Amino acid sequence: xxxxxxxxxxxxxxxxxxxxxxxxxxLHGARVxxxxxxxxxxxKAVDVLVSMIRRCDYDxxxxxxxxxxxxxxxxxxxxxxxxxxxxxxxxxxAVGKHMxxxxxxxxxxxxxxxxxxxxVNWPGQVFSAVTPFAKVDLLSGYTTQATLSNASLIKxxxxxxxxxxxxxxGNYPGVMGADFVIVIVAIGIIMILRRKITWHxxxxxxxxxxxxxxxxxxxxxxxxxxxVQFEMLNGSVFFVALFMLADPVTTPKxxxxxxxxxxxxxxxxxxxxxxxxxxxxxxxxxxLVNTMDGYIERMxxxxxxxxxxxxxxxxxxxxxxxSQRRIYTADKTETPKPHRERIRGASDAMDLISETEDNxxxxxxxxxTISIDEILKAEAEQKKKRGGKK
Amino acid sequence: MKHKDxxxxxxxxxxxxxxxxxxxxNPVFIKGLALxxxxxxxxxxxxxxxxxxxxxxxxxPTRIITSLITRRMSVPFKTFFYxxxxxxxxAVVYYYMYQYLGARVLLLGVYLxxxxxxxxxxxxxxxxxxxxxxxxxxxxxxxxMGFAVACLxxxxxxxxxxxxxxxxxxxxxxxxxxxxxxxxGGFLIVALVAxxxxxxxxxxRYRVEVEAMHDERHP
Numbered sequence: 124x125x126x127x128x129x130x131x132x133x134x135x136x137x138x139x140x141x142x143x144x145x146x147x148x149x150l151h152g153a154r155v156x157x158x159x160x161x162x163x164x165x166x167k168a169v170d171v172l173v174s175m176i177r178r179c180d181y182d183x184x185x186x187x188x189x190x191x192x193x194x195x196x197x198x199x200x201x202x203x204x205x206x207x208x209x210x211x212x213x214x215x216x217a218v219g220k221h222m223x224x225x226x227x228x229x230x231x232x233x234x235x236x237x238x239x240x241x242x243v244n245w246p247g248q249v250f251s252a253v254t255p256f257a258k259v260d261l262l263s264g265y266t267t268q269a270t271l272s273n274a275s276l277i278k279x280x281x282x283x284x285x286x287x288x289x290x291x292x293g294n295y296p297g298v299m300g301a302d303f304v305i306v307i308v309a310i311g312i313i314m315i316l317r318r319k320i321t322w323h324x325x326x327x328x329x330x331x332x333x334x335x336x337x338x339x340x341x342x343x344x345x346x347x348x349x350x351v352q353f354e355m356l357n358g359s360v361f362f363v364a365l366f367m368l369a370d371p372v373t374t375p376k377x378x379x380x381x382x383x384x385x386x387x388x389x390x391x392x393x394x395x396x397x398x399x400x401x402x403x404x405x406x407x408x409x410x411l412v413n414t415m416d417g418y419i420e421r422m423x424x425x426x427x428x429x430x431x432x433x434x435x436x437x438x439x440x441x442x443x444x445x446s447q448r449r450i451y452t453a454d455k456t457e458t459p460k461p462h463r464e465r466i467r468g469a470s471d472a473m474d475l476i477s478e479t480e481d482n483x484x485x486x487x488x489x490x491x492t493i494s495i496d497e498i499l500k501a502e503a504e505q506k507k508k509r510g511g512k513k
Numbered sequence: 514m515k516h517k518d519x520x521x522x523x524x525x526x527x528x529x530x531x532x533x534x535x536x537x538x539n540p541v542f543i544k545g546l547a548l549x550x551x552x553x554x555x556x557x558x559x560x561x562x563x564x565x566x567x568x569x570x571x572x573x574p575t576r577i578i579t580s581l582i583t584r585r586m587s588v589p590f591k592t593f594f595y596x597x598x599x600x601x602x603x604a605v606v607y608y609y610m611y612q613y614l615g616a617r618v619l620l621l622g623v624y625l626x627x628x629x630x631x632x633x634x635x636x637x638x639x640x641x642x643x644x645x646x647x648x649x650x651x652x653x654x655x656x657x658m659g660f661a662v663a664c665l666x667x668x669x670x671x672x673x674x675x676x677x678x679x680x681x682x683x684x685x686x687x688x689x690x691x692x693x694x695x696x697x698g699g700f701l702i703v704a705l706v707a708x709x710x711x712x713x714x715x716x717x718r719y720r721v722e723v724e725a726m727h728d729e730r731h732p
Contacts, residue, residue: 210689218701222708244691 126227132371133186135319139310140193140366143300146293150255151201155299157261158196161205165212166192173221185226187372188216191233194366197300198238198359198403200253200272202264207248211241231413232373234366235406242401250275250402252296270296274358274402282342283357290356301362311365320369323378327385328364328392329355335393358396363405373413379423387419388412475502523725526718534655537717540633541663541703542710547633551664552699554624558680561668563610563618565661567625570606572634572660573653575599579637580644591638599629633660663706670702 147155166188174181192212199208215237220229241249250272253259257268273283273295285295293302301307314320333351340350354360368374368388375384388408395404412419479498522529530537540546547568555561579598583591603626610618618625628634633656637644644652669679675694677685692698 206689214690218705222704240692243695 129227129371130184130186132319132369133190135314135317136190136366137186137193139314140190140197140300142306142310143197143303144193146303146306147197147201147300150293151253151257151299152259154201154259154261154264158199158201158203158205158208158299159193162192162196162208162212163189165209166216169213169216170220173217174225177221177225179225182226187226187229187233188220191215191237194234194362195237195241198234198298198362199241199249200251200269200297201257201259201299202251202253202266202269203248204264205262207241207245211237211244214240227372229372230416232367232370232409234370235409235413238403238406239410242403242406246401252298254296255294268296272297272357272402273353274396277341277353277357278396278402280343282345283353287352287356290352298359301359304356304361307361307365311361314365314369320365321378321381323381324368324374324385324388325364327382328368328389329360331386331389332360332393335390339397341397354396358402358405360405363392363409367406367409373416375416375420375423377420377423380420383419383423384412384416387415475499475506478502519721519724520728522721526721532655534652534659535662537714538659539663539710540656540659541667542707543714545707546636547628547631547660547664548703549627549631550621550624551667552703553696554621555664555668555671555699556675556694557672558665558668559617560620561664563614563621564625564628564664565657566610566614567603567606567621567628568633568660568664569657570610571599571602571628572657573650575602575634576637576644576649576653577646578602580649581646583638584643588638595635595638596630599634603629667699667703667706670706671699674698674702 144155144159170185170188171181192208195212195215196208215233219231219233219236220226223229223231238249251269252272253266254268254270257266259266271279273285273290276283283290283295289295290302291304293304293306295302311320311325315322315325333355336351336354337347340347342350342353345353368385375381388405391408391411392405395408396402397404399407401407476499479495479502534540538544541548541551550564555564575595575598579591579595582598583594586594607618607625671693673679673684674690675688675692675698677683677688688694690698693702
C-alpha cells in the first residue's frame, strides 16, 4: 500500500469514527467528545515531539496516530480517568510507532497496542462499563452507575440480561463507541463497497469467531446459536474486525495472506478470550499475529507471485517501450540510453556532488576562491579520462 | 572543556571509552550486561541497593582472584575458572549479606545467585592478555560503578512510575505506569533509558570530533 492510499484510508476511518463518536455522545454524553479530543491532541503532540527528538520531518498528513488514539478511546468506558488515555496513547505512539521506524513501517497495530498497554496497567478502570444516560462527571469521570462489562460477565459464567435489539443498538452498560453493532456493520458495508477496505480479513475473522463460538459454547443452558449471539455481540468483536484488523500498515497485502491472517487472529483471539485473564483477547492476539505478518505472506506465497508478476510486467513494458523508442529514433544518430545506464549516470553524478560537498570545506578555508561549477567540470573531465584509460 | 582537551579526547577516544565505564561504556546501557537482574528484580530502590552491594562484593574480588589464578592459562581453562571462583565468592558474600541484611536478601529470589554466571562478572574470561592485580581492581571498580549508576537509575524510575514512591517515600499520589513493576515494563524502561543514554554518548562523540577538527584547523 502506498503512502497516498494509506492517507485516504486514514481519512475514511476518521469519518467512520466520527459517526461512532456521535452515537456514543448521544448515549454517554459530552464526556465522549472531551476524551476523544484529549486522545487526538495527545497523539498529535507525542507524534510531533518524538519526530523532533528523532530529528526527522513530521508528516502533517499522516493521521495514523490520531486514528489509533480514537479507536482506543472508543473501546473504553466513559468514566475512564483522563490520565489513563494520555499515558497509554503517549506510550503507544512513542514506543509502538516511532521506536520501530515511524509512519508506514510500524509492525504492531497501534490501537491494539494502546489497548493492551491500558488493560495491563489499569484493568479495573478499563474493563468497567457505564449504563447509558448515566450521570458522569465531566472532568473526573466519577459515576455511581458503573458495572461489570458483558464480556466479563460471560467470562465469569453469567449471561447478559439484555435483548438482541438492545445489544445490536449498544443500549446496555458498555464502552463509548465499540458496542453499536448495527452502525459498525453499516459502516463496514459502506467501506467495503467503496473499496476503502477489503472484505478478506473482517469477514474471515467474524466467520471464524462465530464458528468457534458455535463449536465451543461458553454460555451454558442456552442453544449454540444463542451462544454465538452472546459472543459476537459483546466484547467489541465487530469493532475490532472493522477498525483494527483493516489497518493497511500492519496487515498482509495479498488476499490469500489476508484470509490466513484473519483466521489465525480469530482463533488466537477466541483462545485468549476463553482462557486469558482479559476480555480483550483479540487485541493481544492481533499483536501476536502482527509479528507473523511477513511470515504468513511468504508462507501463502501471494507476495512472491505478485512481485514476480510485477517484475515480469515491468520487463514487458520496458521491452515494449524500448522497441518503440528504437523505431521512433531510428533516423537519429544517438540512441536513447537504457534505464539502468541512466540510473548509473545519475548515481555517478550524485557521487560527484557528494565528493564535491566533502571538498567544500577546503574551498572555504583556502585563500583563493574556486566556484563549484569549475570543480564539477574538472572532476568530470578527470573521470572521463580515467574511463578512457580503462 | 578546552579545545586541547577535546583534541586529546579525540586522539585517545578508544582508551577513554575503556576508562569511562560509568558514562561512555556503561556495562548496562551501552554493553547490555546484567540485564536480567535489573529488569526482573530491580523494581524498587531497596532491591537496587541490594543488587549493587552484591555486585560490589562479587565483581572485583572475582576478577582479582581469577586474574591471579589464570595468569598463564588459555581461554578454555579460564572459561571454567571464572564461574567457579565467582560461585565460591558468592557463597561467602551471600552468607554475610544474609547475616547483616536478613530476609530482605530473599526478595531478589533467583536473580541474586544468577549474578554468578552473569556476563558482567564472568565476561572477562574472553581476554587473552594477562591482567595485573591493580588493573583488575581498578577495572572491576569502574564496572561496579557503572552497574551501580545504571541499576539505581532504573530502580528509581521503576519505583516512581509503578508505585509513585522513591525508597518508600511517597512522591506522587498514584503510580503513573503500574506495568513498570513487571518484567516487561522493566524491559521497556531499560530500553528507553539505554536509548537515551546511547544518543547522548553519540552526540558527545560527535561534539568531540567537531571541536577537535576545529582545533586542528585553528591551532
